[in-house]
Amino acid sequence: xxxxxxxxGTGVAGLAAAVRLAxxxxxxLVLAKGIGATHLTGATVDVLGYDPERVEAPGDALGRLVxxxxxxxxxRVGAEAVGEALAWLRAQVAASPFAPYAYEGGLERNHxxxxxxxxxxxxxxxxxxxxxxxxxxxxxxxxxAGIRRLKDFHPLLCAENIAAATGTEARGVELDLPLTGRAxxxxxxxxxxxxxxxxxxxxxxxxxxxxxxGERVGLPxxxxxxxxxxxxxxLEHRLGRPVFEIPTLPPSVPGMRLYTILxxxxxxxxxxxxxxxxxxxxxxxGARLEGLRVRVGKRExxxxxxxxVLATGGFASGGLQLDSRWRARDAxxxxxxxxxxxxxxxxxxxxxFEDQPMARAGIAVDDELRPLGADGEPSYENVRVAGAxxxxxxxxxxxxxxxxxxxxxxxxxxxxxxxxxTAAAPAAGATMEAP
Amino acid sequence: xxxxxxxxxxxxxxxxxxxxxxxxxxxxICETQCPFSNATPLFPGPKYVGPQAERFRxxxxxxxDASVDYCxxxxxxxxxxxxxxxxAEINTQAKAELRKTTGVPLRxxxxxxxxxxxxxxxxVAPLANWTLRNRxxxxxxxxxxxxxRSAPMPRFAGRTFQTWARGHAKPAAQRRIAFFHGCGINxxxxxxxxxxxxxxxxxxxxxxxxxxxxxxxxxxSNGLFDSARGYVKRLVANLVPYAxxxxxxxxxxxxCCLMLKREAREILALEDDPDLRLVSDGIYDICEYLLALxxxxxxxxxxxxxxxxxxxxxPCQQRGHGIGKPALDLLALVPxxxxxxxxxxxxxxxxxxxxxxxxxxxxxxxxxxxxxQIAAAPPGINACxxxxxxxxxxxxxxxxxxxxxxxxxxxxxxx
Numbered sequence: 140x141x142x143x144x145x146x147x148g149t150g151v152a153g154l155a156a157a158v159r160l161a162x163x164x165x166x167x168l169v170l171a172k173g174i175g176a177t178h179l180t181g182a183t184v185d186v187l188g189y190d191p192e193r194v195e196a197p198g199d200a201l202g203r204l205v206x207x208x209x210x211x212x213x214x215r216v217g218a219e220a221v222g223e224a225l226a227w228l229r230a231q232v233a234a235s236p237f238a239p240y241a242y243e244g245g246l247e248r249n250h251x252x253x254x255x256x257x258x259x260x261x262x263x264x265x266x267x268x269x270x271x272x273x274x275x276x277x278x279x280x281x282x283x284a285g286i287r288r289l290k291d292f293h294p295l296l297c298a299e300n301i302a303a304a305t306g307t308e309a310r311g312v313e314l315d316l317p318l319t320g321r322a323x324x325x326x327x328x329x330x331x332x333x334x335x336x337x338x339x340x341x342x343x344x345x346x347x348x349x350x351x352x353g354e355r356v357g358l359p360x361x362x363x364x365x366x367x368x369x370x371x372x373x374l375e376h377r378l379g380r381p382v383f384e385i386p387t388l389p390p391s392v393p394g395m396r397l398y399t400i401l402x403x404x405x406x407x408x409x410x411x412x413x414x415x416x417x418x419x420x421x422x423x424x425g426a427r428l429e430g431l432r433v434r435v436g437k438r439e440x441x442x443x444x445x446x447x448v449l450a451t452g453g454f455a456s457g458g459l460q461l462d463s464r465w466r467a468r469d470a471x472x473x474x475x476x477x478x479x480x481x482x483x484x485x486x487x488x489x490x491x492f493e494d495q496p497m498a499r500a501g502i503a504v505d506d507e508l509r510p511l512g513a514d515g516e517p518s519y520e521n522v523r524v525a526g527a528x529x530x531x532x533x534x535x536x537x538x539x540x541x542x543x544x545x546x547x548x549x550x551x552x553x554x555x556x557x558x559x560x561t562a563a564a565p566a567a568g569a570t571m572e573a574p
Numbered sequence: 575x576x577x578x579x580x581x582x583x584x585x586x587x588x589x590x591x592x593x594x595x596x597x598x599x600x601x602x603i604c605e606t607q608c609p610f611s612n613a614t615p616l617f618p619g620p621k622y623v624g625p626q627a628e629r630f631r632x633x634x635x636x637x638x639d640a641s642v643d644y645c646x647x648x649x650x651x652x653x654x655x656x657x658x659x660x661x662a663e664i665n666t667q668a669k670a671e672l673r674k675t676t677g678v679p680l681r682x683x684x685x686x687x688x689x690x691x692x693x694x695x696x697x698v699a700p701l702a703n704w705t706l707r708n709r710x711x712x713x714x715x716x717x718x719x720x721x722x723r724s725a726p727m728p729r730f731a732g733r734t735f736q737t738w739a740r741g742h743a744k745p746a747a748q749r750r751i752a753f754f755h756g757c758g759i760n761x762x763x764x765x766x767x768x769x770x771x772x773x774x775x776x777x778x779x780x781x782x783x784x785x786x787x788x789x790x791x792x793x794x795s796n797g798l799f800d801s802a803r804g805y806v807k808r809l810v811a812n813l814v815p816y817a818x819x820x821x822x823x824x825x826x827x828x829x830c831c832l833m834l835k836r837e838a839r840e841i842l843a844l845e846d847d848p849d850l851r852l853v854s855d856g857i858y859d860i861c862e863y864l865l866a867l868x869x870x871x872x873x874x875x876x877x878x879x880x881x882x883x884x885x886x887x888x889p890c891q892q893r894g895h896g897i898g899k900p901a902l903d904l905l906a907l908v909p910x911x912x913x914x915x916x917x918x919x920x921x922x923x924x925x926x927x928x929x930x931x932x933x934x935x936x937x938x939x940x941x942x943x944x945x946x947q948i949a950a951a952p953p954g955i956n957a958c959x960x961x962x963x964x965x966x967x968x969x970x971x972x973x974x975x976x977x978x979x980x981x982x983x984x985x986x987x988x989x
Binding site: 141168171173174178179319321325327331389390406411413414415416417435436437438455456457 | 601607654835836897915
């Protein structure tokens, strides 16, 4: 089986690239060592939250960032591509089996949504089920309702921090639901149980007894995995007030939904996904990557494709590696990394929230997202890098992770489609002349 | 460096397997995908009983937690782990270690030795099949042995594939290939073996059928590692002459094939067995092999239309090969065959797990999503690469489930 494109990595960047390619008729294989970061993040689409002050209008701030930081991944794709990427994801979610579950937002205004510890986080786009939690000024008082079995969500802490950080009136309550199963349940298990109307009924009854006039209700993001819109809208209806989800510690239920949505789109478009095999090196012929050396169980095999999208993530995902001898590389192709401090230079600063010297390390790319070698020239003409592997950003600080992943993933796909069409055009002419 | 107890992997490989738990970042991705922890609170999940509990397991001391016994060893946790932790391998070893203190019931000794049942049942097939389908006797079997009264049991064919193969005249052919058919074909589905041989012969192979016994997977899954190693070594002794001569080995049993490819090396600590390594390097899942032939332009793709609808389920251990779903690409070569790819995780049977009285209800709950997808699909048949999964699917849905080879055999117009 030969493929037009192999996408390495199955997070947001890799899946977005793969779906876009497959929908355009390319034969796509997604190869990943394991499942990606979707299951670990809140599944909001952060575009630009801080630069370094809190950003209210991400579109405007993006323009400034692109001009000021030519080495930033956003500068490679341009601000316009980010807006298109958000529209693309909104459309994917709207066409998914979870519809009318939807993503809302864009580059005009950041939402300000609470995290599990009640910190207000600016984000450009989020599931509709989270939006009533917006902490921008003037909002209704909030009741954060925890579920006692979910040991990683503390409603009192969350409420106290919301009140302290934003001045919004907020209080926390703990609910004891008639749940089955184990003594402590994670977010995924609760999401399944809340699909049961009886469990939801108990939740509504307990909450109704404690809610005050005018309060909106924040719950951990456990409102269903199979049909989240139904669970959420049923609660809003029965409580008669706005209800919102707050992303939890892993496993992230909204993240699993996003993974399911993109994976379903990939399957619909005829793309393939294989989880488990690990890409361990390139098969190169000069400036072209001919294929990938892949560890499949105990064997090493070669998988060939015309183009490769490298979307393996940053250090936390194992896409980038730094060994104890301070050698930095990308794990799949062995590409060098830019932005790693030289021997003798400061590696870390003592204040955690300052700009860390390592924070922007990654694979340097050109405007076509091709990886650059140590000489500053593209290492491979048919490889594109997408997502957190690209050098130049500090997503955890900027709150820019999903925006970068979506915009670079889709751009990588677009560049490959363009390159394929350009290359195919003369061949088509030749066959027309043949008869 | 500790060498490990005899049941666990020793030496450097053992340390690498067990040591991989240090890569666990507690991300819970394995737990989101585990079909069993999502179906029963009795199994707290692969991370919990694996990388976490393993730190509390000390050689020579009782296991701190018995819940690992509810792991089915399906292997999905290892597949999806982004950090390379060998979760399923650690858990299968821990299960065996636990069973050294809790003991292994007679039932599991029987389930671990499918060839014994095969040899006893084959000559008296009508009686054996009647027994397995007699409700009263099954109730007695459940009460005395702990085999669930409703668990799917295959039907003895009353003849063996080995006997057929001995009488089968091999055509003159350029290329030799060895066929590891496994117990399923030998005692229960000999016709599938004949179809596989015919399909390979159509593609220019002389198919050799070595003498063979169980691969040891059921023994491994039931924690009987010494017995499992014995089975692996006997089987490998029969297969290694082919591997030495460079003759490829193919298998229609995707789980038994994976056992030789990888699991026996990692779980049973046979990594250093040179003969196993040779066999392991030279064995292929039948669909993997046929698709590779097609990739080289060597597969006869002259297929007649098969105007049917087939749902396809890739079993957990097929996915454990890391080769994608080659059956889908092969079936796509058959004109007019409409293939619907199912995306449920697991049928729940996990070899012998779902046959046990205390685990059958869990097994059926795990499989519910798959059974629902099959029921919701347009009427037709099901295709699946693993024999025990096919029996489970037929049992739960009433839909006939066949190996993909059967459909290719039909499309090829072979007798």
